Structures are given as C-alpha cells and as structure tokens.
Amino acid sequence: ILNVEQSPQSLHVQEGDSTNFTCSFPSSNFYALHWYRWETAKSPEALFVMTLNGDEKKKGRISATLNTKEGYSYLYIKGSQPEDSATYLCAFKRGATNKLIFGTGTLLAVQP
C-alpha cells in the first residue's frame, strides 16, 4: 500500500508568521513529487513539480525542498498573508505508473 502523509492536518497562523508543512512518501521507485494549492471553491493549482533528490524550488514567498532517499518534502511559506489561506496538497508519482497519489492535505488559515 502506497501512502502519502501530510502534517499537520490544519494550521492557524497570524499574518506575517512563517510556516512549513511536511509531506512523507514511499522512498522506493520515486519518480516525482507535486505540490498543489487549493483555495475554497476554486480548482487545485500547481505550485511545484520536483523530480531530483535535493531539489529546492521557490515561487515568491513559497519554497519547497525534496529528499527522495528518506521520502519527505517540506513546503515553506515566508511571511504568511491571508491570501495564502488554502489547502496544500502533495502528490507522489511512482515510476511506471501514470497516476498521482495524493495526501489528505494541510489546511492553512492565515488570520489578519
């Protein structure tokens, strides 16, 4: 059974706080790791697709790291803003398959 686990399940922070989430996935036969941001009543939107061990990617105040040997990825948000409030999903792709295995997400609420 392939499981992708995300923690924490939910997070409430104040505007300006920095925060991070964890995504754990099977370390064998790794192919790619995706991060998506999903705002309420909208569609999930891709943040990063990461494929190489040690990858670090950044988009504005959001960044992500990848460790394929130990099977985890971190997503960091620096100086959280209310518009960052969303569910953050990670998804793992195993070699020789064409499906993404999603975690249950981390729900972030940023209060002004």
Next chain:
Amino acid sequence: ETGVTQSPTHLIKTRGQQVTLRCSSQSGHNTVSWYQQALGQGPQFIFQYYREEENGRGNFPPRFSGLQFPNYSSELNVNALELDDSALYLCASSLGVHANTGELFFGEGSRLTVL
C-alpha cells in the same frame, strides 16, 4: 484559471441511477485524468485517458467508465450509483502521458450527492 471546465458543478442522484460528468481539457492537452475526492480524503485516481484510449486505472469497479473524444474532452460515467459514490469528482488535463513531466491542470470539480 486553468482552462479546464467541468459540468455540472453540482448534482443530486438516487441510489441505482446513472450519472455522466463532463470535462473540457485545456487547449493543447491530450491527456485527461479523473480523480474522486471523498470527504476527508485526498483525491483518488480513477483513470486516465490519452488519445481516446484508457491509459491506466485506479482501484475503482467497472461501473466507473469513461470516454475521451477527438477534441480531447472527456466523460466520466458511473452506473448503479451507491451512497459511497458521493464525492467531488475532479478532472485534470496535462500534456503528455506522464504526470511527472509537468503539472496537472484541474477543473473546479463536479460535486455528486447520492441519496
């Protein structure tokens, strides 16, 4: 906006009925994947279509079926609806078969309630 549109946005059915959900992929994308998100879970892969052929299937029974048309739009059909089929159904398009080469572009989903 991803350019992926799904219809209907909400619908209510009763047990035993059949439902068809539709998806228009982003322009130029030849691959469509369908996911089911039940309450409290992450999206679960149902199947993928590439150039009008099913190209991979998740752990869903045969009463879940699909089609992809020459313009790459797609349908998800579910027969003999069960209460547990109540969920948000997400369609995602991509360019190429393998999701690792690029992100998925999702629609906003179709919320199905089975009574």
